[in-house]
Amino acid sequence: MVRSIEFRVVVPQLEFVVGRPLENLEILTRAIKKMESEVTTLVVFPELALVGYYTRDAIYYMEDEVELALEKLEELVMSMDKLFIGIGHPEYTEDAIYNSYTIFGPKGRMGTWRKMHLPTFTMFEEGLYYRPAEHVEPPIAIGNLKVGVAICYDAFFPEIPRILRLKGAEILLVPSAAPIQSRALWKNILPARAIENGVYVVYSNHVGYKDAYFFFGESRIIDPLGNVVVQAKFGEEDTVEAQIRRPSIYKANVRWRPTLRDLKRRVLKQLSEL
Amino acid sequence: MAGIQDIRKKLEGIDLELTKRLIIEFIKDYFRKSKAKRAILGLSGGVDSATTLALVVSALGSERVHVLILPVKGVTPEADLSDARSLVRKFGVSYSELELNSILDSYGDLMKDILSDKVTRGNLTARIRMSILYAYANYMGGLVVGTSDKSELLIGYYTKYGDGGADLLPIGDLYKTQVRMLAEHLGIPKHIARKPSSPALWQGQTAESELGISYEVIDVILYGFVELGMSKSELYGLEGISKNSIDAILRRVSLSEHKRVFPRIPKIQRGPTVGLDWRFPVWFGL
Numbered sequence: 001m002v003r004s005i006e007f008r009v010v011v012p013q014l015e016f017v018v019g020r021p022l023e024n025l026e027i028l029t030r031a032i033k034k035m036e037s038e039v040t041t042l043v044v045f046p047e048l049a050l051v052g053y054y055t056r057d058a059i060y061y062m063e064d065e066v067e068l069a070l071e072k073l074e075e076l077v078m079s080m081d082k083l084f085i086g087i088g089h090p091e092y093t094e095d096a097i098y099n100s101y102t103i104f105g106p107k108g109r110m111g112t113w114r115k116m117h118l119p120t121f122t123m124f125e126e127g128l129y130y131r132p133a134e135h136v137e138p139p140i141a142i143g144n145l146k147v148g149v150a151i152c153y154d155a156f157f158p159e160i161p162r163i164l165r166l167k168g169a170e171i172l173l174v175p176s177a178a179p180i181q182s183r184a185l186w187k188n189i190l191p192a193r194a195i196e197n198g199v200y201v202v203y204s205n206h207v208g209y210k211d212a213y214f215f216f217g218e219s220r221i222i223d224p225l226g227n228v229v230v231q232a233k234f235g236e237e238d239t240v241e242a243q244i245r246r247p248s249i250y251k252a253n254v255r256w257r258p259t260l261r262d263l264k265r266r267v268l269k270q271l272s273e274l
Numbered sequence: 275m276a277g278i279q280d281i282r283k284k285l286e287g288i289d290l291e292l293t294k295r296l297i298i299e300f301i302k303d304y305f306r307k308s309k310a311k312r313a314i315l316g317l318s319g320g321v322d323s324a325t326t327l328a329l330v331v332s333a334l335g336s337e338r339v340h341v342l343i344l345p346v347k348g349v350t351p352e353a354d355l356s357d358a359r360s361l362v363r364k365f366g367v368s369y370s371e372l373e374l375n376s377i378l379d380s381y382g383d384l385m386k387d388i389l390s391d392k393v394t395r396g397n398l399t400a401r402i403r404m405s406i407l408y409a410y411a412n413y414m415g416g417l418v419v420g421t422s423d424k425s426e427l428l429i430g431y432y433t434k435y436g437d438g439g440a441d442l443l444p445i446g447d448l449y450k451t452q453v454r455m456l457a458e459h460l461g462i463p464k465h466i467a468r469k470p471s472s473p474a475l476w477q478g479q480t481a482e483s484e485l486g487i488s489y490e491v492i493d494v495i496l497y498g499f500v501e502l503g504m505s506k507s508e509l510y511g512l513e514g515i516s517k518n519s520i521d522a523i524l525r526r527v528s529l530s531e532h533k534r535v536f537p538r539i540p541k542i543q544r545g546p547t548v549g550l551d552w553r554f555p556v557w558f559g560l
Contacts, residue, residue, distance in 0.1 A: 018555050056553040057546060125553070180296065209303040211555040214296055235299065 006039045007143050009171070009200075010241040011219040013232040014045075015208040018052035021065040025050070025072055031239075032076060032085060039243075040082050040143040046175045046204040046219075047088040047115075047152045048099060053177035054210035055090075059129050063092045070102070077104040084110070084142050086149065086204075088175045096131035101149050101175050103140060111140040115151040116160065123179060123213055126153075136160055139169035144246060152176040155193055156185075159271075165197040165260065170249050174203045180216045191226030198224045198253040198260050200244050207237055224252035276502060278494055278514050285497045288452050290459040294329070297444045301333035304442055305417070307557050312416030314407050316437075317341045317369070318350075318474065319357035321457050321467055322445060323421040328460040329444050330419055331365045340414060341369035344403045346378060349477055357466055370410070377402055396475025400436025408439075417441040425450040425489060428496050429523060430530020431481065437473075438533060449497060450489040485526075487519050495523045 012031045017023045028045065035043050047053060050069055051062060066089055077085055084105045091100035091112065099115040116136070120127030139148035148169030154160045155174045164172060172193060178186055186203070194201040201222040206215035220231040221242045232238040253260050276284075305313070313330045317323045330339050343358045362369045381398060382389050389395045407418045420440025422432050424447050432438045445453055450471060457467035471481040471489060482488050495515065498504040509520045532538070536549025546552035 018557055054555050056555050058554055128553075209300060211557065212300065214299065235295070 007145055007244045007246075008037060008039045008041045008241060009202055009221060009244055010035055010041060010043045010239065011202060011204045011221065011232060012043065012045065012239045013205065013207050013217050013219045014049075014237055016046075016049050016052040016206065018210050019055050019058040019062065020052065021050050021062055021069045024052060025069040028069075028073060028087065029076060032073075032080070032083070035083055035085075036080050037082065041084065042103075042142055042147065042171075042202075043083070043085040044173050044175065044202050044204040045085065045087045046206050047101065047177045048090065049087055049175075049206070050089040052210060053088075053206055053215075054213060056125065056129075059090055059097060062090075066090055066092065074104050074108055078106060078108055081106060086173055086175065088151065088177075090130075097129060098133065099126060099130040099151060101151050101173075103142075103147070103149075105142065110142075111137060111149075113137045113149040113151060115154055117153045117157055119153045122181070124153075136163045138167045139164055145170050145244065147171045147173060149173045149175065150193075152178065156189060158193065158196060161193045161197050161199070162268075165199055169197075169199060170246070171200045171202060171244060172197065174201055176203060176205045177215060178205050179213045183216050183218070186218075190220070190222050191228075194222045194224055195226040195257060196259050198249065198257065200224060200249065207235060224249055225257060276498065276504070276508075278512050281494050281498050281502065281512075284502070285449060285451055285493055286455065288448075288455070290456055293448070293452075293456060294332075294459065297329050298333040301330055301419075301442070301444055305334060305338075308417060308441075310415060310417040311338065312411075312414045313339045313419045314411040314414065314416040315339065315341050315419045315421070316403055316407050317343050317358045317361060318421075319354035319361065319466065319469075320471065320474075321450075321454055321462070321469055322423050322426075322471075324357075324361050324462045324466050325453050325457045325460060326419060326421040326444055327361060327365055327367070328457075328462060331367060332460075336366040339365070339367040340410060340416065341367050342403075342407055342410060343369060343371040344374055344406060345371070346374045346399060348375070349399075350474055351472075354474060357463075357469075361462075361466070372406065374399060374402055392476045396473070396479070397433045397436055399475055400433035400473070401439075404436050404439040411441075419444060420446070422446055423448055423450050423453045425493055425496060427534065428500065428530075429485070429492065429526040430533045431485065431526075432473075432533070433475075434533045449493045451493045487522065491515055491519060492523055495520055496527075499524065499527070 035041055086103045088101045091098040100112050102112045103110045114133035116133040118126035118130050118132055139146040146168040148164030150160045161172050190201050190203055204219045205217050207217035217232055217235050221229045223229050229242045230240040232240045341362050345355050411418050418440045420443045422443050423445050426432050454467050472479055498509055510517050539547055541547045
């Protein structure tokens, strides 16, 4: 039987400012300082939170501020105890920008995931600005749980969470920047990803208007059977949290709906041959 | 394939309470970020401006809204004028009523022949209204809130830089049919919510007689084309709507594209060109 260690997940649903990383650093710092706890705590901020997501061409003018803000965030998290934060940010490399997500812990940067599927349709222009990830980064261990990240639209492709699950992820973070037009889709997608993989899903969304697009919030934590454990408010700032216990993941996977046990690896082989 | 009834059902299936909230939040957000003090709004007594007024008052409070009623004596229907005045009272907003005849007469002295054309004169009237709205906006530290709806924007049924000249268009993503529904939802009197649409730029002008097709039909065509992505041949297959009507509406959409974009600029530089490949969000702070 698995040990039950307390593990707290917090999703602060905050309004970030478009194109102003240093203002967002202040917002993040205020939120993070409130999070310190006796219990191992993972704080999940949304996709590209550091730049307010809807930057368009402004993305080309904020590299220095983004780098500085990330350094400051890392220092802040390292100065605290038992605290882990996940934050979405542009990752500037020599020849491209990625839509990335980094988890910081007491020992600094623990892992960075890059988004692979970049929505480039209707209001979305990510394909203009970012390079898609080449591969899926494996999950990392926080406490006795393994955490993987599928950034927003990546969660629409079951293969991405599946790879993370098969590499051991028990908690799937889905940082997102979803306008209201995507609301109904997320309602269906998120429990499906939880059930088919037997994982907790932590969905963290932006809130409020960015230019003329409304981001609907409703950040939520979903258990491995697809139940919404807790959900933040629609369209306004709110913070939600839940305790995640390893035995509930274990039971869901072993007894109640053992999708992972029953998954036939030959299906994956067949898929890879298509 | 969707029939007329299916399309109408979707068109009318809009969540009015959610729509109201999204528009109110938008107005609040825009005024907060722009730090504008007042909303300046031209009120005709028609459904679009009445609905916009209700939304702006809900978002900002009546004390931050100033209404302009800008009739042309002999052209503006008396019924519209009295509806506009009663709306101002209903929402408890300050207002100024300015008759435009003397301005139009002055323009007429300068260019008599040109303004004998009713369309030219009508468009000029719309642009005079715009210039007055902006004068008030400048003076009061305000933004001009436009009242165009999606049906009008798509078929180009408005005056470029006239009623089309505004800082924000709160109901610009709602079809006329939906605006009428929202109007009733917001408590706008039924006779205003259901009033036949008219720019009232000359005597007896109504939208439907000028367009030759009712908004009921226009909205089905536009909704099918824009929201459901129906092709021309799929639209032709709709029973009860003539091919001519569909062609006429789609032609209007296409011919009015110039009204929906920034004035075209021939691209010279490699860097982004305004209105073409220049892409920045509003509220980006360098």
